[in-house]
Amino acid sequence: MSVFEVINNILKIVGDAVAGLITSLLGAGALSEIVVMFIAAFVICGFCAVAFMAMTYAERKIVARIQDRIGPNQAGPYGVLQPLADGVKMFTKEDTTPATADRWVYNLAPLVIAVFALLTYAVIPFAPSVVGANLNIGVLYVIAVGSGSTIAIMMAGWGSNNKYSLLGAFRTVAQLVGYEVPMLLNVLPVVMLSGSMSLVDIVERQTLANGAHGIPFILMLPLSALIFLISGIAETGRSPFDLLEAESEIVAGFHVEYSGMKFALFFLGEYVNALAVSIMFAVLFLGGYAGPVLPPYIWLLLKAAAVFTVLMWLRGTLPRVRVDQLMSFNWKFLVPMSIVNVILVMVLAKVFVADPALAAANGGIAVSPGMQALILFVSNGVVLLSALGIVARHARQMRLVEAEDLEKRRAQNMLVAAKAVAQ
Amino acid sequence: MILTIQQILFIVIALVVLISAVLVVTTRNLFHAALFLVVSFFGVAGFYVLLDAGFFAAVQVMIYIGAISILFIFAVMLTRDVITSARGNSQWIAAAVVAAAIFIIAAILLGPAALIIRGREFGNVQWSDPNGPAATSATVIGDLGRGLVSFNQYAVPFLLGAVLLLVAMVGAIWVARERRSRDMAAERAAAAADDIGSDTDQPVQEELPLPDNSMATEKH
Structure with a gap:
């Protein structure tokens, strides 16, 4: 085994060694399997905690640069120890509970949000054969687990017995439930093209090995990727969709009453969810761990970091949207466009088949994978441009109607004034 | 008798489901009742996992917890006096x-x-054919998908269910529709015009409001 192979498979080698050690200590059987699984889960949770610290530091530094500030620079060189300092501060803060809070619900909410955020990582493939559980319904699992954080936010908002918390919880329902729809609708084309809901299979379809074409889905489905990213930002409640905790309107929304480690758990949940969306985008549209030269896990982290940089960039530059804009944008723009896109991809993938054997069996025109990707790319672009055109046209018409209306009212008011003078 | 891990899990999940289901109907606090309902739904999803039906577990979580329970909780949060509410009837x-x-x-x-x-x-x-081929999770999902779209199986009930949901959705939108201020203004103007036509002694009709934005008024 060459050095490169060892480096590429280091996660698997270490994992197998630990599993072998446990099995030799406890004997083969259910007990050692459970212990190995607990260790794996612990490692993934540890990865999330470390990633959380790195992300808070990176976000504060990069958003500061975007907004022409310096950001944290006191703790350690370039402020790299800032997350540790924050952690110590969180630990030493007083843990308060409002007197009128619903104790059980209030105290459980941060735990629930952290647990649901971490559950997503059970199915994420970090490298070939380094995956918690290769479920054949991986995509569905991620979406299903994502709905748990909605419940946690509602528990926090209601349990705090605070009107701002409750307002934040109300906004959560409208936003998180609403944006789940375009998110699902844009995962669907990826599932249709890769023919599987397993995240491992979806990545394998985008690698060059095993007869797959090696075209990442972002080149085949750019519109789906865009809408997935937008609804992913909305699902994690990050700026510009941070209505559920809008500091300037409802103080901090659902977590206004939380302090100390409970607040830290909410913070962790938010960042772990943001990382999960970045990794899911990398897995679904950028080819996950597939890539040349570098080891697979590095590729996955690089791609996820790139997506997270886009999220930070948006957070640093865009103002918050209004509630009605949020709803109209979702239900009147993203959802119809997604439905048209799904139907179009469905038809085109049946007509222009990349696999010659499948084309011969089911009918359809056999084309090369590159040609199929080009056709899908163009159709996606056409859908996006025509949707934008319709919206622009509608906006112009609305402006004209408003101007006409205004003119009418002025004329009528002048008439009324003339009547009054005559009387 | 030594219980296998599956049996232990089954007993634990069954207890969770039953106890939380009882608490749903006995607790006075509606919000707590909704949360216990969520726990109960989770337990049912756990049963599906034990039965090796991961697809149904995910769908259970997505629909019953992600959609239905959240609507319940939302409705409960809008209810006044959640904690002190007395039992509404005596039909238990x-x-x-x-x-x-x-x-x-x-x-x-x-x-x-x-x-x-x-x-x-x-x-x-x-419930299962002991002599038939062992059904794996993947083949079950495939059969399910084909069953829902093939016309000699369950396509018609599936489509009927979809139409029912669509009708419910259209009805909900119609009930909750927002009446546009422009339409209301037009109605009011029509009513005012009727008044003027029938009775010339009517006082002058009230001024229609112009938008506050005086810049816009200047432009047109």
Whole structure:
């Protein structure tokens, strides 16, 4: 085994060694399997905690640069120890509970949000054969687990017995439930093209090995990727969709009453969810761990970091949207466009088949994978441009109607004034 | 008797489901009741996992917890006096009898024991064919998908369910529709025009409001 192979498979080698050690200590059987699984889960949770610290530091530094500030620079060189300092501060803060809070619900909410955020990582493939559980319904699992954080936010908002918390919880329902729809609708084309809901299979379809074409889905489905990213930002409640905790309107929304480690758990949940969306985008549209030269896990982290940089960039530059804009944008723009896109991809993938054997069996025109990707790319672009055109046209018409209306009212008011003078 | 891990898990999940289901109907606090309902739904999803039906577990979580429970909780949060609300009615005896009757009938009809009433056999359902090929999770999902779209299986009920949901959605939108201020202004103007036409002694109609934005007024 060459050095490169060892480096590429280091996660698997270490994992197998630990599993072998446990099995030799406890004997083969259910007990050692459970212990190995607990260790794996612990490692993934540890990865999330470390990633959380790195992300808070990176976000504060990069958003500061975007907004022409310096950001944290006191703790350690370039402020790299800032997350540790924050952690110590969180630990030493007083843990308060409002007197009128619903104790059980209030105290459980941060735990629930952290647990649901971490559950997503059970199915994420970090490298070939380094995956918690290769479920054949991986995509569905991620979406299903994502709905748990909605419940946690509602528990926090209601349990705090605070009107701002409750307002934040109300906004959560409208936003998180609403944006789940375009998110699902844009995962669907990826599932249709890769023919599987397993995240491992979806990545394998985008690698060059095993007869797959090696075209990442972002080149085949750019519109789906865009809408997935937008609804992913909305699902994690990050700026510009941070209505559920809008500091300037409802103080901090659902977590206004939380302090100390409970607040830290909410913070962790938010960042772990943001990382999960970045990794899911990398897995679904950028080819996950597939890539040349570098080891697979590095590729996955690089791609996820790139997506997270886009999220930070948006957070640093865009103002918050209004509630009605949020709803109209979702239900009147993203959802119809997604439905048209799904139907179009469905038809085109049946007509222009990349696999010659499948084309011969089911009918359809056999084309090369590159040609199929080009056709899908163009159709996606056409859908996006025509949707934008319709919206622009509608906006112009609305402006004209408003101007006409205004003119009418002025004329009528002048008439009324003339009547009054005559009387 | 030594229990396997599956059996232990089954007992634990069954206890969670049953206890939280009882708490749903006994707790006075509506919000807590909704949360216990969520726990109960989670337990059912756990049963699906134990039965090796991951697809149904995910769908259970997505629909029953991600959609239905959240709507319940939302409705409860909009309810006044959640904690102090007294029981709305005193029909719990009748409700308990009906629930027990439905449970017994379902247990007989769906259970493995054969029950013969007047020569007709009820129950004795064979849920799986022990001699047939072992169904893996993937083949089950494939069969399910084909069953829902092929016309000699369940396409018609599936489409009927979809149409029902669509009708419900259209109805909800119609009930909750927002009446546009422009339409209301037009209605008011029409009513005012009628008044002027019928009776010239009517006082001057009130001024229609112009938008506050005086810049816009200047432009046009």
